[in-house]
Amino acid sequence: MxxxxxxxxxxxxxxxxxxxxEEDIYRLFNEAVDKILREKxxxxxxxxxxxxxxxxxVRALLVAYNGFKKLVDKGIxxxxxxxxxxSPKRRSTPPHRLLEELGVIRVIGFNPFQEKPYVELEVEGKKILVAGIRSLPKKYSANLVGILSRLGGLAGGYDRSILMLHQGIKEHFPYSYELELKxxxxxxxxxxxxxxxxxxxxRYKTGVVGYAGSIDIIRIDEWEDYKKNGKGFYLVDLSADTPVIHKVDLEGIRKHVIMEVDYKLLEEELRKISQRVSTEKLKPILHLTVKGRRINKANVHRLLLRLLQNKVLSWRLRFEEEGAPPPPSIVKGLEKIDIRELLKRSLGDEEEAELAYRLLELLGEGDTRAALELTKKYYEEKW
Ligand SMILES: [Mn+2]
Incomplete structure (x- = not known):
């Protein structure tokens, strides 16, 4: 199986x-669907x-619908x-409901405290348990653990059992987690x-724990992992008790070029980048830090326009003026800091802390429009 x-x-x-x-992600999703179809x-x-x-x-709904429809039409x-x-912030209907209504997905564990968070299937004469619980914030961890232990008691009665969760695990992701491995x-x-x-x-106890990861670089800090491990989905072979994981990589991932350049060498370095990226099918995104003394920012922009305008999709610029006092760094202390937790403590409200955390993510990426939209949406739903 x-x-x-x-x-x-x-x-x-x-x-x-x-x-x-936005298109990149739709294209990658379609690539994943095609590759899944090939693997049957x-x-x-x-x-x-x-x-x-x-x-x-609506476009995202359409892409999800069309992709899943292809799978369902092949009996998958x-x-x-x-x-x-x-997940909707308040009691409202998640977009998945529409896809369920159209028969292309079955959502499990939306109300795990009220409904059975699992389904039973039969595949090739074998009894299969597919259990799952929606993402729950840390304040529900105790409840979550309770449901999990009940599900654990069920799993033994099946030939194969799968548990779906959307949470961080402390031992592997100490910066942000809701559960411990145990x-x-x-x-x-x-x-x-x-x-x-x-x-x-x-490996974990009787089975394997797998984070299949995102299908694209959602945050730039995923770039290094992508270079090492790729991105895509997992094919999980459950023929034996202990599953065997096969990574399936996606090929259509747009590159990010992350560089630090000395201001004095800027023109030369930009020429090199221009050469390097000229063979890329998808124009990369350049993350450029210019370091030096008395940086003429207008000049940097002119050079970028002249040398890279049609070679990269976009550039994200940072300047580091030498001799200027370094910006306060929180990166070094990060191992001991849980940002979500800090925000929660200072704001005293879990939902507001979540909003602040999201804003931090978006603004950190320079995405002011998305930050504004998110804020509007949050207060519209709240009031
Ligand atoms: Mn995610």
């Missing part, structure tokens, strides 16, 4: 407010953040859970996880 595990597709996300970046798994599971927001653009069922990005109940063959965008998997 084979399943495809895909997660954190963030359909509708428009990085740096670039239309091309018995089922597909999506572990959350299908959409980047709980009110995605799709099961999913909600992530933190696509909170995962034994008994499952595959623990399919979403939320963390880097790809990773490890």
């Amino acid at each position: 084979m399943i495809a595990h895909i997660t954190d597709t963030h359909l509708g996300y428009r990085q740096y407010n670039l239309e091309e970046r 798994p018995d089922l597909v599971i999506h572990t959350g953040d299908l959409f980047d927001q709980s009110r995605p653009p 069922k799709v099961y999913g859970i909600l992530g933190d990005h696509d 909170d995962l109940p034994g008994g499952f063959n595959y623990y399919a996880l979403g939320h963390i965008h880097v790809r990773t998997w490890f």
